[in-house]
Amino acid sequence: MPGVINVKNLVKQYKKSDRKAVNDISFNVEEGELFTLLGPNGAGKTTTISILTTTLAKTSGEIIIHGYNIDIDPKSVRQQIGIIFQQPSLDLNLTAEENVRFHTILYGLYPFRPSYSMMPTSYKNKINELAEILEIKDEMFKPIKTFSGGMKRKLEIIRGLMHEPRVLFLDEPTTGLDPASRKTLWTYMQQIRKEKKITIFLTTHYLDEAEEADRVCILHHGKIITIGTPRKIKQDLIENYLLVDTEDKNKLFAELHNHNLRFEDGELVKVFIHDLSVQEIIQSIQTPLTTLETHIPTIEEAYLSIVAEEDKHETGN
């Protein structure tokens, strides 16, 4: 089986629920890919990521991560992955350095030493490096209670990368951050992705973040609605169209009919592009136009229309 993450027929039903939180999903993630799980709250994103990271048992299905089956060899899976949780998982009573030391010893990178001064030089160098990345110095040795949200997130990511995981899971990492910190964090993640060539598995409900992904998987009510590159999703799910207007609508409609072009009347007339090029359509219209706009959908529109469509479907049932 190819790919770094292979998920086959994954199902999760919580004990106290009569609905499946994740309902028979399958997908593969390729090595080095930035893969995004997109969906509204309650879609099953956190459930999926919790199962993939071995903290939650699944109901059924098969999951292989980096060649290890999570049922048979969860320990090896854990060694291969890094995780940034939705809820911060730093210990606020400890200093930044202690939080990092705790992690490195748990992952077997260094043997236990009761204090920073007794740690090996290679560890100390790493801490200095980190302080530079975080643009802090003395604060490295102070309890992190005083850190800003963005700084804590960055520290968590750095901590999560200490053991050089092959796959980094990020569960809505930018939730609760202000736009400036979101941007800095995002740039930082792109940078480490390039440097370390690791696979990133991200969940988000921010659509602009999904646009950056190699592939997006849209999850809704525990089911995969679509999966593909952001471009393909936009193409498949939302039609590109031209918005035109004219003083003689009847003439325009007749003309569109003649050329077999699908359209929709409204305040402006929507002419669907399909497989044609904009050029071809414009050339075939002789009626003088007063307005001409091309409409290229964003993934946000694609997403909203999918979710609305699905909801309509369910209420219909």
Place this chain on the structure above:
Amino acid sequence: MKREISAILIIALRDFLKFLRDRSRIAATFIFPILFIGALGGSLQSNWGDELGFNITTFIFTGVLGQTLFQSAAAGVISLIEDRQNDFSREMFVSPISRYSIIIGKIFGESIVALIQGVGIIVFGFIIRIPLSFHDIIWLLPFSLVVCFMGGAFGVLVLSNLSSERAANQIFPFLIFPQFFLAGVFNPIRELPTILDVLSRISPMRYAVDLIRGIYYAGRPEYGATVLNSVGYNLAVCGLIFGICVIVGTYLFINNERNQ
């Protein structure tokens, strides 16, 4: 193996550091033992004197020492629930170490915290002139650690059956306070009605308290009037309780955690 030991030690160190940085917790941990020994012990001793054939303040001192070590370690381990709610436990549970190492690390850390409190109680004992020799203290320390480990293991079993910090705060007192009396922390339990005797024998704290008294009163004339079972017997029971609580507790805890 080396790696698991490192992991156990760092998990323990975290609890120790947290305790040192929490001044209000440090203060709070000494209030009850001092109140029990000073106020309760002192008043009973003044009123009943030596009628029982032993000094009541000393009897309560040894009882409270055992009880505090046991209870503090148990309560400390239950703080894993707090971690879970802060999502810190996930950082431990996604790391590639044995689940048993996590639990053992937690028990070890909280045992050290409890032992610090035990040392505080011994210092207080000195101040109020409980007869304590250097020899007593040297002997008490390792056995105190045994009591802490058993308390921590008891905490794991309680923890594995609780779902939230609120549940822990509501249920834990019900599991601990009856044991104060069933274990004979303040009251002699040599003679008990059958039902209380059965309840007393299934209270883990009984063996903690009796083990500490067995060590303290060894070679003293009051031994026969104050100690219920031999040190060997108490050690065996403590070991058994430790083993069962750790294995069953860890199994249940991990299962409940993953099988939601």
